[in-house]
Structure formats: C-alpha cells, structure tokens
Amino acid sequence: GSELLEQERAKSNVSVEKLSKFLFTQSVLDRKHRILEVLQSERVFDKSQNYFAGRVDRFETALARAKKLRKLVVKHGWSQEDLRTANDLISEPGPYGLHESMFLITLRDQGTPEQHEKFLKPAENYEIIGCYAQTELGHGSNVRGLETTVTWNEDDKTFILHSPHLTASKWWIGSLGRTANYAVVMAQLWIKGKSYGPHPFVVHIRDMKTHEPLENIHVGDIGPKFGYNTMDNGFLLFNNVKIPHISMLARFSSVDIKTGKYFRPASPSLIYGTLTWVRSTIVLQAGGVLARGVTIATRYCAVRRQFQDRDAKEQGGENQVINYTTVQIRLLTLLATTFALHFTGRGMMQLYEENQKKMSQDAGKVGDASRGAGPEETHSGSDLLADLHATSCGLKSLASSTAVDGLEVCRRACGGHGYSSFSGIGPWYADYLPTATWEGDNYMLTQQVARYLLKSARSVLKGEKPTNDTTQILAHFLSKADIGAAFDVLGKDEDIVAAFAWRSSFLTFEALKHRDEQKMAWNDLLVDFYRLSRAHSQYMVVRNFYAALSAPSTESELDQETRTLMHKLFRLYALHTLEQEASEFYTSAAVTVRQIQLSRTNAVMKLLDEIRPHAVRLVDAWDFPDWQMDSSLGRYDGKVYEDMFYRASELNPLNKITVDPYPNNETLFKKDESRQLKSKL
C-alpha cells in the first residue's frame, strides 16, 4: 500500500501544510502535536486493546485514563483548550466527561458566589465529581414534562426531592452510573402547593468516602449502548430525600429562605446562550467528525485494488477502487462536504462570538425549556438571538445528520474490511451517533427553524425593512416572485448561492400559506417544516462555503492552484446537493430540468475527475494523527494489510483460546489464555 499512497501524493501539488494551516491555524496544529507526544508516552493511553475489550474492562481503562489525564492537566498546567485537544486525541468518552462539561458549566453559570465557593471550587479540584441530570426515563425532549419533584419544606427550610413514579427516574445521565458523587438535578419546583416548573439543584448522591449511594437514593448504570460504552450513563431515583436550601442554583431564580417566596430576578438569556453555544460547537465539529471517516476511506480506496479495467488499454494490474466512479460519487462528494461543514461551523462560531457580548446585555424573555418543540415554544427574544438560535438549530440538525450518515457511507465504501473494528470507522460512528438525538432531536429542531422563518416571512410580507440575511433573501424573493428567476448554476458560483436562497424562500412562503391562509394544523405541517429547515440550512452551508473562499485572507493564505481546487469542491458539494434535492429546485423554478440533467451527467462527473488526483492530499490536510484514528485502513503509510494482520493475529484475545468443536462434547474451551492480553493499567 505504501507505494500507492506515495504515488498519490506525488500526483498533486496541493500544499498540505498550507491548507492545514488555513483550516486550523498553526497554533492549533502545534498544540495538537505537542499534546499528542505527551499522551503517546503514557502507557495507560495505549490503544491496542480498545477494540477487543468488553464493557467492564473498557470502562475500567477509561477511568484510569480520565484520572491520568487530570494529573497531566495539573502537571503541565494545561488549558481548557489543551484538555479538549487531549480528549479529541484519546477519542473516547470518559467517565469525567459530564463533570468537565455540563456540571462545571452549570455551576459556573447558574450558581451564586456562595455556591461557587461551596460546590464549584471542590468540583474544580475533583473532590466533587458531578453530572447533569435532566432527562428521565419518561421525558427527554419535553423538559417541562419532567416528573421529579422538589418541594419547599417551610418547617425546616429544606427541599424534599422525590421521584413519584418509575418514569421519573433520571436516565441517560453521563458520568452518573458509577462515577459521580454529586449531580445537578432538574426537578419541578413546588412551593406551598404551587408549581414553578423545572429548576436545577445540586445534590449529593454518593458518600465521599465509601462512594456508596446515600440513603434513599437509588443510582446505577443504565447498561450497554450502541456506542459510548466507556461512559457510565446512569439512572437515579429519590425517595423523599431532604436537601438543604443552598442546593438550589440561585443565580437566576431562588426561594427566599425566610418567606418561602419565589424570585426570578435576572434574565436567563445566558442559559439560552449555552444551548446555542453547544449546538454551534456541534456544527463546528461535524466537518472534522466526517473528515475522519473520509480520510480513512479515501486512503484505503487508494490502496485497495480490485478488478482490471477492461476499457483501459494498458494492463497495469488491478484498478484502485477509488478510480471507480461509484466510489468517487460517494467519497469525493463527502470530501467536499467536510470542507463545506468546516467553513459553515467556523462561520457559525464567529456569528456566535460576535453576538455574545450583545446577548449578555440583552434582556429578551426566554424560557429555559428551549430544547422543546411545538408551537407553544414561541419565544419573543431579540431578533438577533432568534436568528442565531434558529441558525444553530437548523445547522446542528443538518450537520450532525450529514456527518453521521456520511460516516456510514465511508464505512461501506471500504467493502468487507469496513466492517472490521480495525477500520476505525464503525466504533467512531457508534460513539458519534447520539449527536443526532441529543441537544435537540434532529427532526424536532427543524420546527424551531420553520417557526423562525415563518415569523421572518410575516414581517417581510408586512413590508418591514429586512434586518438580516434571512429577511433579505425573503424580501428579494418576494420582489421577484412574479417575474421569476434564471440562475446560471452551471456557469456562476454566485448564482448557485442565489438558487439555494430562492428555493428556501419559495418553501418558506409556501409553508406560510399553508399555516396562515389555509390554517393547517401545526402537526400536519411538520414534514414540510422538516424539508424547509433542511433547505434553508443547505442554503446557509452553501453561502458560508462560498463566503469563506471569497474572503480576502483566502487569497493570501492559499496558492492559486489550491484555491481553484477549493472552488471545485464548492461546486461539487453544491451541484451534488442540488441534484439530490432536484425536486424542490424544480418546483420552485430555481432551475430547469435541463440544468439538473447537465449537472448530473456533465458537471458533477467532470468535477469528480478533476478532484480525484488530489484526494489523498486533501485528506492529508485534515491532519489526523494515526494514533488518533486508530485505523488499519486509514494509516498514513498505507500499510493496511500488515496492520490488519498484526492486530488479528497478535493482539486478539480470542486466538488465545482453543475450543472443542464437537456438539457431543460438553467442553467449550479446552484452553483459555485470553486474559493474558488484558491491558495492564
């Protein structure tokens, strides 16, 4: 395989270094390699048994790694960014995962100074290990429907935490199963017989010494999952557990200890901001998540040879499978998608950061149940916030679905060997998969986008002046609706962007007609809303990709050849998407049947051919260390078969077992030395 990859790299002039730097910046790359070196030198991070070990062993190793990582952070004085980079490189969810994210964030954002002293400080020192317990067995998306209650007890100035039904059991809570000794618990607040909705409480759940559950608390791990098995997602039930007044995180709402009066002094727009931030992060990461699969599959398909090409004149041995157009249409379009998502994520993050300051001053009224869906959730809030929120919902849904589905396409493109754990794609896919469900189910989020677009369209119809890109494209569409449009999608890149905007606007006004004129029920429109959100989000991706390539900095940072190639990738992503969604583009009259046909048979095929020679260098630019990917098929040096064989024959515990194969003999294992290969911690 080595020669083949060398040949591939020789075929293209793309400067891998420049492109990497353009994608990530030099300091980010340096950080990665600095931290990689530290991790690789620690035995506990050795990955060689990862794919073999069962759940209990994997969890044990993950715990050992989490502990070691914490020590490294202290020893080297690593920053948050450093820690995140280390976790990316280790590439498995760990038992401190929720402690280090949602637990600390919630304490920080929603705690008072007194609570910071009492909870946050020890948590930052890992004396308290926490988690974020919102979801219950019976309720996830609908946070307002949570059943755990917390009742203010006037008599002794405490709260009583209780799980009235089995379905009130907390469920799915990361780090709770075995690790955490504290939890932030979301529970329905009751004061004097009146309900105030879900609020966060800091609750002590396991003894600090014995680590056994405290009295009247039933807690444990929820069992094996499709992936994420190095994490102990947990359940938690309370039987009338008394907790002190200080447990209620009181920065935004509180109960007066003397009077039992409920206060909601400050605007919780920051919480709202957190959810938007989390979604933006998902968008930002989606390109890289997918790129890992694309890197593996592209390298392997350049090494894998199968069949002679009979149309070819010279008999140069078997064809690299990456030369088959049915492989290219899968992999190279996804390669283009990785860049599309990357630039979109960057755009989204910039938007988020630019607006972050304004947001913290903003006093828009926003409930904390913004994860929900359905017409009841309409928030007023500022325009800016609403736009950012809708954008983050739509893009989170599109980007994570695209990454998830794309990873499976990559895996299958590798044929039989893609099914081996050593491909590295399957395990990665399995761990990433929940991203399509958490932080807003990808179907449900689309309702938020549709609601925002309908609102925007209404304002445009009323003749209000456009205030942002969304209202601009809607207003533009409206002004042209009776004239029609002709977009030269095969000729001009700007016209591609405009055609995507046109389709999204068309669908918006169509949906508005259904809702406002035909008075259709919300539920009957969900499918249209889903399409609308998808269409609008694809528009945003195309726009962001185009904007990134048109930015002045691009010209200075990339050479002409690479820039031309990036434009081809842009066109490939856009035209392929256009063709996949052809029906909506026709219906909206954004393009003609002839244009789609030409796009399919000419433009896309030609782009595949032009991008093909650069494929390996383009994935090299994503700069995934072999150690991170842990993949036989995706090795930088192309030694695919050697590595598969080594892992199977040398590292595989099953081969330390000799069976008795005959049905009439009771013996199963005649010899079992498989535990010898267990990793040493």
Next chain:
Amino acid sequence: GSELLEQERAKSNVSVEKLSKFLFTQSVLDRKHRILEVLQSERVFDKSQNYFAGRVDRFETALARAKKLRKLVVKHGWSQEDLRTANDLISEPGPYGLHESMFLITLRDQGTPEQHEKFLKPAENYEIIGCYAQTELGHGSNVRGLETTVTWNEDDKTFILHSPHLTASKWWIGSLGRTANYAVVMAQLWIKGKSYGPHPFVVHIRDMKTHEPLENIHVGDIGPKFGYNTMDNGFLLFNNVKIPHISMLARFSSVDIKTGKYFRPASPSLIYGTLTWVRSTIVLQAGGVLARGVTIATRYCAVRRQFQDRDAKEQGGENQVINYTTVQIRLLTLLATTFALHFTGRGMMQLYEENQKKMSQDAGKVGDASRGAGPEETHSGSDLLADLHATSCGLKSLASSTAVDGLEVCRRACGGHGYSSFSGIGPWYADYLPTATWEGDNYMLTQQVARYLLKSARSVLKGEKPTNDTTQILAHFLSKADIGAAFDVLGKDEDIVAAFAWRSSFLTFEALKHRDEQKMAWNDLLVDFYRLSRAHSQYMVVRNFYAALSAPSTESELDQETRTLMHKLFRLYALHTLEQEASEFYTSAAVTVRQIQLSRTNAVMKLLDEIRPHAVRLVDAWDFPDWQMDSSLGRYDGKVYEDMFYRASELNPLNKITVDPYPNNETLFKKDESRQLKSKL
C-alpha cells in the same frame, strides 16, 4: 404502556391472525411457536446476558448454543426448515453457521459420490466442522484475482496449497477462526505451469483430537467487528501444504490423477443457481428483517408520550409520538415497505423455483466468477437465467440497502432510548449490516442489472419479439416514446405501476445511448447504472406488491377492510418512493410537477392519517415473539419502562462494581462482583 397498546389494538379491526396467516401460512406459524417453546425451556438459550457480555464470553455462549441446538435437531428429528426457524428465533450468528450453510451446500453440489462419502457424511454428523474460504485479505469481489495457489504435483499425485503473499491470506471466513477443522478453500489451480482459475478444495486444517492447527497452517480469528461477534470469522495461510488428489471437489471440473489432464465435464450452471438462490433468500428475508425494527419502533412510539398537542382542544395528557407526522412519515412508510419487500421476496422465490427445473437442464455457459462486476463479466447463458440473475442482483441490492437503512431510521425514531442496546434495534442492525456488502456489494451488483437491461434494450431496438416482462415494458416504452404518456398516478393503482415501468425504460434507453452511440467508457457510466438498477428494482417491487394484492387468493384470504388497508399501504410505498425519486420521474415525463406536489402534500399525508390507527395491529401481524426480538421498547405488552429498568438495575454487571472516583487515588475498582452475573453454561 400496556393500556396504550390495548387502546391501539382496540382502534382497529384488522384481523391479526388472518393477516399473519396470509403472510406466512398457518404451518409456518405453527412451526415457529412449536420450536420457540423448546428453545425457551433450555437454559443455555437464556438471552438475559446477551447485551452485556464481551466478545469472548459471547462467543463461548454461542458455541454452547450451537452444540445444544445440534443435539435438539437430533433429538427431535428437526428438518432443515426447523433448524432455520430455530436460528431465526435465537437470532445470533453462531459458530456452526458456515458449516451448516456454505460448507455443506458446496460439498453436496460440487462433490462426487466418493467425496460425499468421505467428506459430506462426516460433515453431516458434525465430525467434520467446516467453512467456506473464498475471500482473501486482498480480494473479495474479484474472485478471479485470488492469490492462494494450488499446484498439481505430478510426482506424488498431490496438490500443493500455498499462500504466496500476506494478501493471499484467507480472511473473513465464517466459522474458521476457532471452530472449523476443515475448510473448502478456493484457490488458483496450476497444472504444469498453466493456470486454470479458482477451484474449490476440501482441506483439513485442524487436528481432529487436539484441535490445534496442522503443520504449516496459520489460522485464527480476525478480531472484533461492528457486529457478528458471536461468529469467529477467520484467517488462514498455507505454507506449501500437501493435500491429496481427492481434495479437489470434482463434480464439475477435475484433474485426471494419471495424466494430470484438466477436465471440465459438466456445466456449472448449478453453481450459478446457488448464487441466485442465496440472493433471492436475501430478498425474501429483507421484509422481515426490517419489520422487526418497525415493530419495535411502532410499539414504542405508541407508548412514548411527549409534549401536549397545543392545537388539540381537549387536554388529554401528552401526545403519543406516533401521532407526530414527522414520526409517521418515517415509520408508516417503512411499515408499507416491509410488506412491499415481503411480497417481492415471495415473487422472486416463486420465479426462482419455477425456473429451477429448467435451469438444471439448461446448458448455458456461465463462469463461476459471477460475483464479479465490470464489463468483462458478460455471460451468455439462457435468457431466462439472465433475467433471473439480473432480477436477483437488483433486488438483493435494493432490498438489503432498504432494510439496513430503514432499521437505523427506526432506531432513531425512538429518540434517546433507541440508542440503548435494550432497544434491540442496534444489535440487530449491526449483525445484519454485512448483507449490504456480501453476496455482491450493493453498488457493484447494479452493474449486472444495467448490463442485462442494456442487452434487453438492444434486442428490443433490433425489433426482436419481447420474451419477458423486461422486454415488454421496454418495447411498450419505445412504441410510445414519441407520443409520451399520461399516468394517473393519484387515481389508479395500475398507472402507478406503469409510471414506474416508464421511468425504468426511459433510463435504460438513456444509458444505452450513452454507451452505444456516445461510446462512453463503462466506468463513466457506473453512477447512471446504479440509478438505473435502483429504478428498475423499484419498479419490480411496485409490480410485485400490486400483483400480490390483485391475486385471487388475496380476496379469499383477507377480509375487505384489510384488503383496502393493504392497498393503501401499496399506495403509500409507491407514492412516497415516487416523491423521493421525483427528479427521475419528471425527467422521464412520467409524471408532472403538479402530480408530485399533490402526492406530497395531499395523497401521502392522507394515507398516513388513514393507516395510523392500524399501525400496531399491522406490526402485530408480523408475529415476532418477544423472546426473538429481545427488546424492551418492542414488547408486545408495552411494559417498556419497567423492562428497561429491570435490565439496567438487575442484570447489569457494571452495577456490581464500586469505583474510586478521585484522580489522585490509584485504585480504580474498590469492589468488583461483576463476574457473578456471567451466564452459567
């Protein structure tokens, strides 16, 4: 959950029993329940630790089950059908899997009477346990490219088996890793310096007593996989291993022991038949494979309630999520698909069986490398055979892709709980997944379909008389090509079938133009071929579904109400597919933009609404025993949460472990009693 499912069942009049009987026949249902009872009474088949155990333990259990099952077969005198039913119910690939399928079949089909005596008999008695070793590390699809050699040694009348390179190592071979003591090995036959292509040899690989590998044989398990981990897929390398003359399976080709002359006396059309049969079986099973996921998701989505419906007047608690149209568009369309695939599979099998007799007499010249793809593989063969072959390729690709992708849609429709192993969908999906890759990669198979359609179109163009359905629809299209067509797809069911035929024919002649007139390279057409195959296969599904509902027996076996419902399911499948593939239907002018729009906004939404009340009874008709599905979410009685909780808290070994959570303490597990829960064999 119980009341909710009871209510669902009360809502609909569909006779579950009648429909089950119609789908499967009474004797098949009886068999299932008879065998289920036997299995459930044997402790070794207890499934309660399946989702928790690691690879080594799972393999051990699977071996114990395989042995016990063999004993049950003997004890009860079970037939092949009985055994297959038992394996379906146990629902995990077992270490005798390849012995009981490809090994025995190959010995039977390709062995001489002498070889039957020597190998088949002991194999049928499980003294010999075998596997089918074709694929190598370097070659899967391209069987002609296999590297293992077998050289006729004139001197002592033996063959020498050898693996010249690492990539020649057999790989992926089911049952080989730890279990088999024999293998059918496909190897390149060399006689006196001349190569005769790949041939099958029966090879002794492990000692009958010690079960250790024989000399100069390197064999082992290839390691963990995305699924299929109860199976020991293996590798196998030969270092100049001498095997006797009788090793070569000699029914169709042989080497004369005296002269060393090569013979190929009989036509290998039967082998060809085997491959077609295997593919047909995959088509037949795909409906049921998918139905299992649809059953689980439908029941769960009827039990799961989330959010109040604000448009609704009465406040009747939270809405069952199956009422949301974005859930319906996913699940009910897949429910329709299960029936579509089921009737198609039945149609395919009938075709196969009807033609089987003719085929065995048929002397069509067909190479044994028919798994391959690419223009070089054009076989002459009889018309009938070619049609059957192409049909089985196209439908295998479409049906298995549809089932695989549909299962993941079902899993995601279940929200967070879909990600738990207890959902039962994930593990099932993971084990089924390779079906998209083996027996012909789903992308590559489409080349075979395209080649057949091109050939058929050429014959039609030449004015030859149509001999089968394919040539008929092509001829019909040609006769109308200058007049155009108007199909009343929303009004008449026959017109739906005709519109699908039209689109397929249109794409066929378009591809023909590219290939024959424009002389485009084969490789440049692969993407079009893929679409063409998909279009044609969808036509076949629609046609088969329609035919099944129009058959006279249907009228007698199903009551009017159920028949009407089945027609609605037919329309839902067809119109939803039409809408998904709208672009090709436009381009071919089979339908208008307006028809698609109406189909999407009216027809499909109305069908969802009409089918909705019957959803639970329709899945009940698939008659999956709870024991088979092993799913908390899919339980017949709807006790979803109780079962999730029971499994997590009572069966989960991780909860027998107490950790030390603090980073500065070296201890990981303070207490570990997890092995207590290991299943007792």
